[in-house]
Amino acid sequence: MSVTAAFDAVAGSYDQARRRLVPRFDDFYGTAVEVAAPPLWAALASTRPGRDHRRV
Secondary structure, three states: OOHHHHHHHHHHHHHHHHHHHOOOHHHHHHHHHHHHHHHHHHHHHHOOOOOOOOOO
């Protein structure tokens, strides 16, 4: 079995398993995204084309 086939075989049930194991799964990951989003956007904005990325 290829890696792709093995991945596809379990991918559909992955979130279902996480929801059984992690209380308030959607709230947990929603909060993680809210917390990570501002620094992630700042990092992406600081590396946009045309900017000098070198620190002086």
